[in-house]
Amino acid sequence: MSERLGLCIGEADTRHVSIVAERAPEVGEYAIVEYDGLRVLAVVEEVSRGSASLPERLLSAETVERIVRIEGAGEQYIRARLRLLGEAESLSMVKLPPPPGAPVYRADTETLRRIFSSGNIKLGTLLSHPEVEVYVDANRMVTRHLAVLAITGAGKSNTVSVLIDGLLRLGGMPVVFDMHSEYAGAEFSGEVRVIQPKLNPRYMLYSELRRLVNIDDKAYIQERYLREAHRHALSAGGSMIDEMLAYLEEVYSSQELSSAEKNSVSGVMNKLQDFRERYGEILDEHAPEMVELLAPGALNVVDLGEVDEDYADVIVSHLLRKLLLKRKRREVAPAFCVLEEAHILAPAYRSTLSKYWIDRIAREGRKFGVGLCLVSQRPKSLDPNSLSQANNAIIMRLVEPSDQRHVQQASERLSDELLAQLSSLNTGEAVVLGLMTRLPALVRIMKFSGKLAGGDPDVVAEWQQRLRREKRERESLKREVEDLYSGLE
Numbered sequence: 001m002s003e004r005l006g007l008c009i010g011e012a013d014t015r016h017v018s019i020v021a022e023r024a025p026e027v028g029e030y031a032i033v034e035y036d037g038l039r040v041l042a043v044v045e046e047v048s049r050g051s052a053s054l055p056e057r058l059l060s061a062e063t064v065e066r067i068v069r070i071e072g073a074g075e076q077y078i079r080a081r082l083r084l085l086g087e088a089e090s091l092s093m094v095k096l097p098p099p100p101g102a103p104v105y106r107a108d109t110e111t112l113r114r115i116f117s118s119g120n121i122k123l124g125t126l127l128s129h130p131e132v133e134v135y136v137d138a139n140r141m142v143t144r145h146l147a148v149l150a151i152t153g154a155g156k157s158n159t160v161s162v163l164i165d166g167l168l169r170l171g172g173m174p175v176v177f178d179m180h181s182e183y184a185g186a187e188f189s190g191e192v193r194v195i196q197p198k199l200n201p202r203y204m205l206y207s208e209l210r211r212l213v214n215i216d217d218k219a220y221i222q223e224r225y226l227r228e229a230h231r232h233a234l235s236a237g238g239s240m241i242d243e244m245l246a247y248l249e250e251v252y253s254s255q256e257l258s259s260a261e262k263n264s265v266s267g268v269m270n271k272l273q274d275f276r277e278r279y280g281e282i283l284d285e286h287a288p289e290m291v292e293l294l295a296p297g298a299l300n301v302v303d304l305g306e307v308d309e310d311y312a313d314v315i316v317s318h319l320l321r322k323l324l325l326k327r328k329r330r331e332v333a334p335a336f337c338v339l340e341e342a343h344i345l346a347p348a349y350r351s352t353l354s355k356y357w358i359d360r361i362a363r364e365g366r367k368f369g370v371g372l373c374l375v376s377q378r379p380k381s382l383d384p385n386s387l388s389q390a391n392n393a394i395i396m397r398l399v400e401p402s403d404q405r406h407v408q409q410a411s412e413r414l415s416d417e418l419l420a421q422l423s424s425l426n427t428g429e430a431v432v433l434g435l436m437t438r439l440p441a442l443v444r445i446m447k448f449s450g451k452l453a454g455g456d457p458d459v460v461a462e463w464q465q466r467l468r469r470e471k472r473e474r475e476s477l478k479r480e481v482e483d484l485y486s487g488l489e
Contacts, residue, residue, distance in 0.1 A: 002105040005031055006080070012097040014084065017042070019104050021078040024049065027421065028442040029128040030107035032088060035098045041091070041107065041115075042082040043439075044128075045417040051076045083417065085439055091115070115438050121166030123159075123394075127429060127442040134432065134443050136163075138170055141392055141436040142336045142371030145362055149407060150396030152377045155428040157182060159394055160338060160375060161448040164299055165189050173296040173333045175323075177316050179341040181305030187451035191298040197307055197315045198287040201240035205321075206230050208314045211353060213268075213275045221264040222271075225251065229268070239285055241276050245269060279311060290315075291322040296333035309344055316345055317353035324361055327368040334369030337361070342374035343381040355383055362389030380406040392434030394445075398422040415440075 006021035017033065025031070025044045033040045050056075052075055054068075082104070086093050088111050112132040119135030126132045141163070150156050164174045168190035176183050184194045201209065206227060215222050225248065233243035251257070252265045276283070294300045302319065304312045316339070326332045339345055345354040361370050374390055376382050380402045387407070398404050399422075408419050418431050418440060425431075428447075433440035 002032065002108045005104045005106055006078075008033065008035075008098045008100055008102040008104060009079075010100065012099075014094050014097050016045075017082050017084060017098050019080050019082060021047075021080050024078050025080050025106075026128045028126075030112060030126075031082060032105045032107050032111070033082070033084070033098050033102055034105070035102040036096060038094065039088040040094055040098065041085045041088045041111070041439075042104070043085060044080050045083050046081040048079045049076065050079075083415075091438060116441060118438070119436065120170060121163060122446065123162060123166075123432065124428075124430075124443045124445040127444050130444070134437070134441060136392075136432070136436040138167060138172070138436075140434075142167075142172075142334065143366045143369065144391035144435045145365070145372045145374075145389055146392040146394065146434070146436070147342075147374045147376075147387055147390040148394045148396075149376055149379045149398065149403075150430075151399055153427065154377075154396040154425070155430075155445060156375055156377065156396065157452060158428065158448045159396070159430065159445050160373065161186070161188075161450065161452055162446055163373070164338070165448065165450060167336055168297065168299060171297050173294060173298070173300065173335045174338060175294060175300045175302065175319075175335050176338040177302050177304060177312075177319075177340060177345075179304050179312065179344070181303055182340075182452060183299065183301045184303045184305070185451075186299070186301075188299050189450065191295070193293070193295055193298045193300050195290055195293050195300060195302045197282055197302060197304055197311070198284040198290075199282065199315060199318065200284055200287040200289070202234070202285070203289050204314070204318065208318055208353060212279065212310060212314055213271050215268065215271060221261065222268050225265050225268050226272075229272075241272060241283075245272055248272070282307060282311065289322060290319050291326055291332065294323075294332060294335065313345060313352050313354050317357045320354065320357040320361055324357070324365065324368065324370055327365075327370050334371075336371040336373060338373040338375060340375050342376045342386070343378045346374070346383040346386045348381055348383050355386065358386050359383075359389070362386060379403045382406075384409065390434075392436045394430050394432050395422060396430045397425040397427070 004022060005025055006019040008017050009020050010018050024047060027044055027047060029044045031042045031044065033042050084094060085091065109131055112126065112129055116126060116132055116134045119137040121136050121138050123134050123136050126134060148156050148159055165188050167174050168188055178184060186192055209230060210223065210226060213226060215226055217223055229244040229247045232247045233240050236243040248265055248269045252262055257265070302315065304315060320337065323332065323335055345352060346358045358372065361372055365371060372390070374382065374386065379398065384406065395407060398407065404419055404422055421431060421442065428445050430443050430445055431440065432443045
């Protein structure tokens with residue numbers, strides 16, 4: 001028999017019950033309530049402690065001291081509020097609440113393992129029951145999408161790495177859009193393929209090109225000439241940008257253009273030349289389609305660490321579009337796309353090319369095996385519509401109330417009680433909820449066993465290394481001067 005936690009008291013309903021505890025349980029600890037032949041699983045949401053001799057109505061410290069001196073602290077009590085989760089075997093909701101006096105026991109390990117250890121990717125252990133390993137369902141994680149949210153330094157990269165490694169062990173095809181080059185030099189259980197963001201202009205949509213050339217869709221005349229030049233270049237056989245510039249030069253030389261139209265054509269030519277100078281190193285007229293470089297069973301890292309946000313936006317939207325199209329045709333393996341800095345790619349208050357395709361995949365990807373993982377340390381800046389499409393969440397420490405509210409509004413599964421835990425979580429601890437786990441849980445995420453290039457730099461070590469190097473250089477220079485003088489003597 002498991003340890004008894006206490007007895008039910010007061011009025012209960014089919015969702016909550018209060019108990020008088022025999023010891024102080026932890027918030028997040030699981031319990032079994034026994035009544036009417038049922039074993040009902042519950043979780044501790046609140047714990048309070050008090051004394052009948054020292055009630056809250058006492059307002060004077062002197063009075064409290066006098067009572068304690070004469071009577072001691074008195075008979076103390078511990079109360080806890082439990083949320084009923086369902087029958088321990090089936091997790092089906094109960095139809096009758098527990099009666100007063102019903103015994104409450106600490107949940108046994110076997111029951112918890114049956115509930116939390118039935119997935120195929122190990123994530124960590126229950127915070128309040130460290131002997132119970134927590135697994136998540138890869139199918140439901142990929143097809144129902146995931147959000148990993150936390151402040152900087154709370155453990156997002158480690159969590160994502162644990163999930164990626166689990167997918168690789170299942171032969172999956174994770175695709176990471178790596179905004180900070182954290183994964184390019186990483187070591188996982190499978191191969192790591194680094195895909196450089198080389199984009200062939202011939203494979204770009206006109207909207208992608210217009211975004212990078214920096215022509216607003218409301219600049220109607222410039223937009224029209226750019227579209228005509230793009231259409232012409234697609235049918236020609238030479239360099240895409242050269243063909244566009246040659247076409248525009250020919251149009252500019254026409255005697256039929258007004259002065260205003262010539263100014264517009266000249267503006268487009270200047271912007272195209274700026275575009276080529278700005279992105280010349282990462283544009284490649286001979287590059288294959290990036291989607292053709294993706295390999296199942298390997299971690300595919302699209303390294304965006306050295307490109308600006310506009311180019312990253314085009315790369316991400318381009319690859320997401322092609323990936324969804326090819327999955328509809330069953331031409332590539334199912335994929336799980338990890339979007340680092342998701343609030344940049346799908347911001348809350350402005351449009352981006354990526355935002356459209358993130359939303360599109362969030363709505364359609366489930367049917368075609370394209371999953372999303374939105375990773376962000378600024379949830380309030382992340383598009384709420386995209387966030388709400390993620391039916392799974394791993395939420396680590398969030399301090400700002402505005403971030404917490406934004407996440408709760410987007411996730412109907414995040415209760416007030418779980419929300420209250422977010423600011424007190426330690427590094428590596430998380431609230432895990434959604435369809436990939438049978439019940440919401442407080443989890444200590446396991447340590448990633450591989451190697452990741454990211455992490456906070458050891459600035460003190462770098463400073464000291466520089467001082468040692470400068471000292472060696474000074475000593476070397478001093479010896480050279482001494483040798484020079486000794487030679488003169």
